[in-house]
Amino acid sequence: MHTAGSLQELTPIMSNPNSPNKEEASCDGASPKPARKRAVPGRGHCKSRKGCFNCKKRRVKCSEELPSCRGCRRLGLDCLYPPPPQPALTPSRNPSPRPSTLRLEDLRFFHHFLTAAYPALPFGLDHIWQTVAAMAHEYDFLAHSILGLAAQHLTVSTTSNFSIEALDHRVSAIAALNEALSKTCLSLNDADARFAAAIALTFQSSYMPDGMMDFFRMLRGWMAIQTTLVPAMGESMFHAIKEDTYVKSMRKLLGAAADADEEERRELQQTLQDFMASLRLVAPLCRSAAELHYVASLERIARVCEMSPVNACLELVPFYAVTNDMDADEFANFTNPTNFTAQILLAHFWMLTHVLQRHALGPARASLVRDEIIFQWVETAVHKLPGSHKRYVLWPLGLARLRGRSGNFEGPREING
Structure with missing residues (x-):
């Protein structure tokens, strides 16, 4: 049996005029003269699928030169080539950041976003x-961001658990948003869509038990998009989303408390105290300027709160974004998991936030604050500290556990220290 390669070895033997299978004499014994075969147009070369239309019509080999092949130049013809074939799409082995199918849960998430999960402030x-x-x-990226926010909001506000679906949408949203941010914004709608996605991703992280650092990173990205992609905020649908607008909203809520x-x-x-x-x-x-x-x-x-919890809450609104004022190196150092001082400061910040809003807002804060998320953020931050630093977090950790037990909340793990 011959392999595929053996066929190439047999080819010259079959076409060799001295082959023993060939007749060596004619009827009269003279050596026959090989008959001249008539040339067949187009048979003296390999077929080309990229030649111009004129050469294809004439059934001759095209030189495939641009802008005009040799044959067309010689004959004075207009040289036109067929359009290049489009590459075939092949399925990827890696998970796609843009799923092409709509899951039934997504309909529920979309409805929940419209009715309850859209950003409250x-x-x-x-x-x-x-x-x-x-x-x-x-x-x-916008579709995935709002579906991810709604799925995470459902997870923390109901007995259903859509954390996996929320994370899937979040990963897809971030990947697609990064791709979009690498391209030029062609319209105000493009800028608004990217801005809206950043806001939705930020709010989603505020509902994630392990999303404390993601919250600050997304908040920083939110501010970057607002200042670079939406410079003409007066024309944007989000022109009302500014620091003073948040303060006014909080003042309105505080007035009703x-x-x-x-x-x-x-x-x-x-x-x-x-x-x-x-x-x-x-x-x-604290050593660095940021700390x-x-x-x-x-x-x-805290000093302001001693005089007025309401004014302290208003002071707290811009303080959420104080990390946006850090330069890139300061922010990277402050959010580094090995920066234990920053982790301790953040634990104090979140528990102060809980205390201020609990006393200043009263029942009105229920729609804004997820206490169990704050308590888990504090627990997680404390858990990562070395034993030598545990004494610096006795106040925030103790208060988180006390308030957690009173609200029937149990921390993610037991921490000694």
Whole structure:
């Protein structure tokens, strides 16, 4: 049996005129003269599928030169080539960031976004998020971002668990958004869609038990898109989303909150004293300019809270984005998991946020704050600290566990220290 390669070895033997299978004499014994075969047009070369139309019609080999082949130049013809074939799409072995099929859960997520999961702050932007939802079919990253936000919101607000679906949409949204950000923005709608996706991803991270650092990274990306892609905010549908708008929204909510009674005020004063004592213990650990600024700002907000929890809450609004004022190196160092001082400061920040909003907002805060997420962020941050640093987080960790037990919340793990 011959292999495929053997066929090539047999070919010259079959065509050799001296082959023993050939007749060596004619009827009269003279050597026959080989008959001349008539040339067949187009048979003296390999077929080309890229030649011009004129050469194909004439059935001759095209030189395939641009802009005009030799044959067309010689004959004075207009040389036209067929369009290049489009590459065939092949399925990838890796998961696609843009799934082509719609899952039934996605319909539930989309409805939940429209009715409950769209970003709650600033107030009065419901109609904008309705418009964003209508734009989602044009932008993959926007669709994935709002579905991921809704899935995560359902997970923390109901007994259903869609954390896997939320993460799938989040990964797809970030991959598609990064691809979009690498290209030029062609319209204001393009900029608004990217801005909306960044906001949705930021809010989603605020509902993720392990999303503390993601929250600050997304918040920083949100601000970068706002200042670079949407410079003409007056023309954007998000022109109302500014720092002063958030402050006004919080002031409106604070105005509707009930006044605290005397016992609550005493409790708050004691909590603030404990916070200040813990912060004084942490302050000597701060070395970088970012850390020093952070601890000083926390102390200032606590001082304001001693006089007015409402004003302290208003001071807290811009403080959420204080990490946006850091340069790239400062931010990378501050969010590095091995920067234990920053982790300790963040644990204090989140528990101060919980305390302020609990006393200043009262029942009105239920739609804005997920206490169990804050408690898990504190637990997770403390768990990663070495034993030598556990004493610096006794106040935030103790308060998180105390409030967690009163709300029937159990931390993700038991931490000694």
